[in-house]
Amino acid sequence: MPGKAILSGVHFMNGDEAIAEGAIAAGCRFFAAYPITPQSEIAERLAWRLPRVGGMFIQMEDELGAMAAVVGAAWGGAKAMTATSGPGFSLMMENIGLAVMTETPCVVVDVQRGAPSTGLPTAVGQGDMMQARWGSHGHYEIIALCPASPQEAFDLTVRAFALSERFRVPVLIMTDEVVGHMYERVEIPAEVPEAPRRRPQVPPDRFLPFEPDPDLVPPMACAGEGYRIHVTGLTHDERGYPDMSAEAHDRLVRRLCDKILRFRDEFTVYEAVDLDDAEIAVVSYGISARVAHGALALAREQGIKAGMLRLITAWPFPDPVVRSLADRVRGVVVVELNLGQMSREVERVVRGKVPVIGVYHAGGRIHTPEEVLSGIEEVQRCR
Amino acid sequence: MPVKAKPIPEAVPGVRHPMEKYLRTDRLPHIWCAGCGLGSALSCFLYALDELGWDPNSVAVVSGIGCTGRIAGYVRLDSYHTTHGRAIPFATGLKLAKPDLHVVVFSGDGDLFAIGGNHFIHAARRNVDLTILCVNNFNYGMTGGQVGPTTPLEGLTTTTPYGNFEHPFNLVHLAASAGASYVARWTTLDGRRLQRAMVEAMRKKGLTFVEILSPCPTNYGRRNKLGDGLDELRYYAKHALIRHGADPKEAEIVPGHDFLVGKFVDVEKPTYLEMYEAKVRELGGKR
Ligand SMILES: Cc1ncc(C[n+]2csc(CCOP(=O)(O)OP(=O)(O)O)c2C)c(N)n1
Ligand code: SF4
Numbered sequence: 054m055p056g057k058a059i060l061s062g063v064h065f066m067n068g069d070e071a072i073a074e075g076a077i078a079a080g081c082r083f084f085a086a087y088p089i090t091p092q093s094e095i096a097e098r099l100a101w102r103l104p105r106v107g108g109m110f111i112q113m114e115d116e117l118g119a120m121a122a123v124v125g126a127a128w129g130g131a132k133a134m135t136a137t138s139g140p141g142f143s144l145m146m147e148n149i150g151l152a153v154m155t156e157t158p159c160v161v162v163d164v165q166r167g168a169p170s171t172g173l174p175t176a177v178g179q180g181d182m183m184q185a186r187w188g189s190h191g192h193y194e195i196i197a198l199c200p201a202s203p204q205e206a207f208d209l210t211v212r213a214f215a216l217s218e219r220f221r222v223p224v225l226i227m228t229d230e231v232v233g234h235m236y237e238r239v240e241i242p243a244e245v246p247e248a249p250r251r252r253p254q255v256p257p258d259r260f261l262p263f264e265p266d267p268d269l270v271p272p273m274a275c276a277g278e279g280y281r282i283h284v285t286g287l288t289h290d291e292r293g294y295p296d297m298s299a300e301a302h303d304r305l306v307r308r309l310c311d312k313i314l315r316f317r318d319e320f321t322v323y324e325a326v327d328l329d330d331a332e333i334a335v336v337s338y339g340i341s342a343r344v345a346h347g348a349l350a351l352a353r354e355q356g357i358k359a360g361m362l363r364l365i366t367a368w369p370f371p372d373p374v375v376r377s378l379a380d381r382v383r384g385v386v387v388v389e390l391n392l393g394q395m396s397r398e399v400e401r402v403v404r405g406k407v408p409v410i411g412v413y414h415a416g417g418r419i420h421t422p423e424e425v426l427s428g429i430e431e432v433q434r435c436r
Numbered sequence: 437m438p439v440k441a442k443p444i445p446e447a448v449p450g451v452r453h454p455m456e457k458y459l460r461t462d463r464l465p466h467i468w469c470a471g472c473g474l475g476s477a478l479s480c481f482l483y484a485l486d487e488l489g490w491d492p493n494s495v496a497v498v499s500g501i502g503c504t505g506r507i508a509g510y511v512r513l514d515s516y517h518t519t520h521g522r523a524i525p526f527a528t529g530l531k532l533a534k535p536d537l538h539v540v541v542f543s544g545d546g547d548l549f550a551i552g553g554n555h556f557i558h559a560a561r562r563n564v565d566l567t568i569l570c571v572n573n574f575n576y577g578m579t580g581g582q583v584g585p586t587t588p589l590e591g592l593t594t595t596t597p598y599g600n601f602e603h604p605f606n607l608v609h610l611a612a613s614a615g616a617s618y619v620a621r622w623t624t625l626d627g628r629r630l631q632r633a634m635v636e637a638m639r640k641k642g643l644t645f646v647e648i649l650s651p652c653p654t655n656y657g658r659r660n661k662l663g664d665g666l667d668e669l670r671y672y673a674k675h676a677l678i679r680h681g682a683d684p685k686e687a688e689i690v691p692g693h694d695f696l697v698g699k700f701v702d703v704e705k706p707t708y709l710e711m712y713e714a715k716v717r718e719l720g721g722k723r
Contacts, residue, residue: 085525085528104719105719109533111532113528117525118522118524118525118558121526121555122532124518124526124529125527125529125533126533128529128530129529129530129533129537133529148519148522151522276537277493277514277537283516286518286519294463
């Protein structure tokens, strides 16, 4: 039986499955990946579902190939995704850069586990956050979203496809083992609008494939549509032809960054928890934010007015949001499952205005609310 | 910013290349050295395309990185110059997302068989419907002539200054063993035969492979005292033996000895996509 693409209704599923369903609902019809814990449930679900909804699933020989296939499929006109965990994420970096440079819309999921190296294959981590930002060589901007629940994993995956088409950029879902494996209620809406691809508005003989619209994003002509364009990872001009001049390079790299940074309000999402009267702000994301949530109540019981900024858009880092937070609170606590990655960003934006304390754990387990509480108490004592 | 198109250079005044319709003439002259075999390989491909008579809008060329990889930039087709070694998986994604497209991978021996070797064997095993054209110039041309997976024993390269002591691949044997549906080898001297092989390979479904032996006078040729590009073609004329259907194992290339060219494999088997679609039909769906 051909399947339903959008499984509207209420389900009990884990974050990985929710990502798979979010992708299908968003119109993803190409998925290439290589098995890795704790991502496997995404691939397994899509191996089962995609053939039933007119899509293509392929298990590639490695993550280098998976990422390259996703970029190729996007140029073939598909909405395409891959999913992995740390070791595979490392292998994908070069072709994520290719997608950035060639302005290829696609979605990459990293279900983070304990790292470096093979680390803790089956246990949680959040140590790939900086790799998400800077993992491919060169200077670039990329969008990364961090779900904290299976429902949000579904919603953000749909969002990721829309943003990837809007900006012609790879969008990363930086989730983690616990969210990936956690079962919760997931409500899938009756309809999910499919994000359109920005199409050329002029005939092939007048089309310059990398000439941007006023918002700096060029329309995209896919293979076989008669535009016969050249696409290269080399620095290129508006025709898509290699141009090895420093001027062309600076112009291109700046545009690739500006097309995202200038419109950050469109995609910067966060959750403010009890921040209205907060004196101490926790900044966290993903599973760590859920633990921190519990610590807020403990702090309030002790009379510490604590609130939380939960980052949903991790990259580009929401500088304006964190800057205005620093104007309102007396101290900031960053909670994450690494030894201080996003906290560097927080410190950069806070600029020493208020103390910033990290509650870090390298991964393998989530924090306890008490650990977060002691961080809140510590920053409360700072004068 | 408006971009200025350069005037098309005329090698012989008033004479245009007959296959110009398939070339991005505004990108010429190309970057290749005098005497390099890449021009011949490209021109055979364009003649093959013309012979096939396909709508050029239905053909895509995917290249990796290297001198050969630059071919993608010169063809007036949908063309993708990807990352080093990843032309095959990129092409796999492209083909599976758009099955009515004819997808040709055109790349060098280092790109396809060193850094990208894993992708080649798996694409061949799956019989993905791709035509893979590999220019084998026995070294890494683009980066200045380092040893590659096809460099013959004792070959001099910038990273084997005392002579190569690694055993080289026999690409014909490798492609055949990995499961390619079609395997041929020609040299850039065999213009018409090479064109024919390309036509056959592109027309045939499944993973088809043509190895193109090609001079690199600037690097491999110079370091190994093979003379200029023309001298290397003379060497091919002297040593290439046409043996259709020969055992791929016997297609080793040893300098100073005769070597085999011809069509080694031409078999029928379902492609990856056909197998996938058959499964989908079993489920009662359509793709
Ligand atoms: C990941 C990566 N490693 C190394 C390089 C440098 N590099 C560019 S071309 C090339 C070798 C190309 O050799 P081959 O595929 O034989 O092609 P040829 O230039 O001989 O046609 C290398 C190593 C690169 N571009 N990317
Ligand atoms: S370096 Fe060799 S392969 Fe590259 S263009 Fe020159 S002759 Fe050809």
